[in-house]
Amino acid sequence: DVKVTQSSRYLVKRTGEKVFLECVQDMDHENMFWYRQDPGLGLRLIYFSYDVKMKEKGDIPEGYSVSREKKERFSLILESASTNQTSMYLCASSFFTGGMALAKNIQYFGAGTRLSVL
Amino acid sequence: DAKTTQPPSMDCAEGRAANLPCNHSTISGNEYVYWYRQIHSQGPQYIIHGLKNNETNEMASLIITEDRKSSTLILPHATLRDTAVYYCIVRVGAGNNRKLIWGLGTSLAVNP
Numbered sequence: 001d002v003k004v005t006q007s008s009r010y011l012v013k014r015t016g017e018k019v020f021l022e023c024v025q026d027m028d029h030e031n032m033f034w035y036r037q038d039p040g041l042g043l044r045l046i047y048f049s050y051d052v053k054m055k056e057k058g059d060i061p062e063g064y065s066v067s068r069e070k071k072e073r074f075s076l077i078l079e080s081a082s083t084n085q086t087s088m089y090l091c092a093s094s095f096f097t098g099g100m101a102l103a104k105n106i107q108y109f110g111a112g113t114r115l116s117v118l
Numbered sequence: 119d120a121k122t123t124q125p126p127s128m129d130c131a132e133g134r135a136a137n138l139p140c141n142h143s144t145i146s147g148n149e150y151v152y153w154y155r156q157i158h159s160q161g162p163q164y165i166i167h168g169l170k171n172n173e174t175n176e177m178a179s180l181i182i183t184e185d186r187k188s189s190t191l192i193l194p195h196a197t198l199r200d201t202a203v204y205y206c207i208v209r210v211g212a213g214n215n216r217k218l219i220w221g222l223g224t225s226l227a228v229n230p
Contacts, residue, residue: 004161033217043162043205043220058217090161105209106152107218109161 006091006110013117019078021113023091032074033092033107034066043090049074081117089113121145122206127225136193138224140206143187150209151182152218153191155202162205196228
C-alpha cells in the first residue's frame, strides 16, 4: 500500500513563527503536492514538485515556500506564520506518467495537518 | 476555477445504490475525469477515473455520457462507511504543469 505520512496531525503556532510541515512518501513517486483545505473553498494547490530540487507554484503560493532535497520528502515552509494561514494542509504524491493521454496520475494523500496560528 | 459542478449534498439509504452526478461541460477531448472521496478528518482517497468508456472497480462504477459533458459515480450498495464528501475533478495543463482542479464536492450521507 502507498503510504504518505505527514509529520503532525495537529500544530499550534504563534504569529511570526517559522513553521515546517513535513511529508514523506514510500512509493518512489516523482510528483509531490501541497494543498490547503478551507471550508467553502475546497482544496487549493500551494506548490508541487515533479523531481528532486524542482518546484512549481500552484494557485496560492504567496506566504509559502517548499523544499525537496530527497525524492521521498517534500517540506512546506511558512516563513512567518500569519493567522490567515490557519488551515488543514494536505500532502499528496503520484507517479509522473508523461503526456496527457496516459491514464494513471492518481494522487495519494496523507491524513493532513491541522495548523492553527494564534 | 473548478471545471466541474456537483450538487452540494445527497442522501442515500443504507444498502441502496448511491448515484452521484457531475457536470463537466467544458471538458476537452483528452482530459480524464477523476473521482475521489474524503471521509471526515482524513485525506482524500482515489476512487476511480475514466476518459470515454464506463469503468468499474471494486469500489464503484463510473458512467460517462457519450458527449462526455457529464458523469455519474455509482456506489452499488452504499454502507454507513461511504458517508463522505465525493469530488469529481478533472486534470488540466500539460507536462510538468498538470494538476487536478478540485471543486467543493457532494456531501453524501448514508442513512441507516
